[in-house]
Amino acid sequence: MKRLKVIKIGGNIIDDKDALKVFLKDFSNLKGPKILVHGGGKLATKLATKLEIPVKMEDGRRITDRDTLEVITMVYAGSVNKNIVAGLQANNCNAIGFTGADGNTISSKKRSVSPIDFGYVGDIEQVNTGVLQTLLKNNITPVFCAITHDSQGQLLNTNADTIASALSVAFAKSYRVELSYCFEKKGVLKNVEDEDSLVKDINSSNYQRLIDTGVVSDGMLPKLKNSFHAIEHNVDKVFIGNHEMIFKGNSDYTTITK
């Protein structure tokens, strides 16, 4: 089977113009079929603040009300996605931007309003790879932002880590998929302050111990859950770390295995 790289980048790269430029150049140089998935960084929060849209929280998590969804759609699918696509074109990487609505690639279900009404948030129901495979075969790189749709005309805010994992799982039927979560750190660290405390390998046997001992917590837990979901559904490899190390393949990052 042919290899497919699914790369997810986070806010640290998106919010830093110079870092984004370096990343887009490196990403463009990657050989073979690839898909990029991006979040929105702090730009959505900045725009919401400027527009005086109040941030609503429930149980420590942000609610996507109608105004917030509008801001997210403008920032993720408009500003961030299109600037990334144009940046990739400048590096001779022929990219097309996607939400899950485009090509009906990712449909989702609005999350139940009970116990907590998170608003316009979608949980992925189906990934359709048909159009994307046609594009990949034509050397085109899909670039996904963190928005899906319910097939009834409603856009829905959807976690970018989960989109990357769901795309990887859907493509695992026809490609040998490598999923990489790129961020500013070396990978999963035993001590977040110490880059030398990298956990190079995480598998189902040491995973629980890492949670119990508090090594894995907060921000990292959903990423690892998505990683294990991918690995358990035939994705070949999952990496977490700095893109330069992952792209070099020098193993100076966290690798997730079964």
Place this chain on the structure above:
Amino acid sequence: MKRLKVIKIGGNIIDDKDALKVFLKDFSNLKGPKILVHGGGKLATKLATKLEIPVKMEDGRRITDRDTLEVITMVYAGSVNKNIVAGLQANNCNAIGFTGADGNTISSKKRSVSPIDFGYVGDIEQVNTGVLQTLLKNNITPVFCAITHDSQGQLLNTNADTIASALSVAFAKSYRVELSYCFEKKGVLKNVEDEDSLVKDINSSNYQRLIDTGVVSDGMLPKLKNSFHAIEHNVDKVFIGNHEMIFKGNSDYTTITK
């Protein structure tokens, strides 16, 4: 040759939720390959006002400075384009949203800063139909907003009427193209206040007379220039009018011929 319909809609449809809903349903029911092109309506101006971005004018025309380009990118490529795509999906029309950067479909050149510096405005240089043809053959409908790129990473604001005309001309090599400019009026009117004063046929021989007698002026002139450009470059038919009439094909609209 197979027929291709290129339909451009203006602000009057985009700014009116109910009108947009009707249009998207009617558009979805059109048989055969088709491309939708949309402007941004008043939403961009509204957002710019909310963000206190001053409107800069030169010679009666708006300047696209960096902040305005950002707003346009968010509104056109984000909010408007993605809501249209999701709306089409709800009508079982499999659509994918595009700027000219996506798939490198439309590249343009930033307009010269002299005599007037219009800012980040692009004049179309090249339309690449390859990817779009592949999508059309797979029953996918491209939806274009009024943004192109310079291939160097810069997005550029580009007139939606011109995009519709340029796409039509590029596809005229491989399709029998019908270009329709849809707006709220019946078509070109001798008296703008009187819907009964429709000019049903405009051709190169009565065109100049219509300009000289002041029938064609202001807003309509660029649309007609784009129409004649299309007709002179092998586009089969060009229509200006209300979408319901054009889609019915009852000839109650303006038809442009050589």
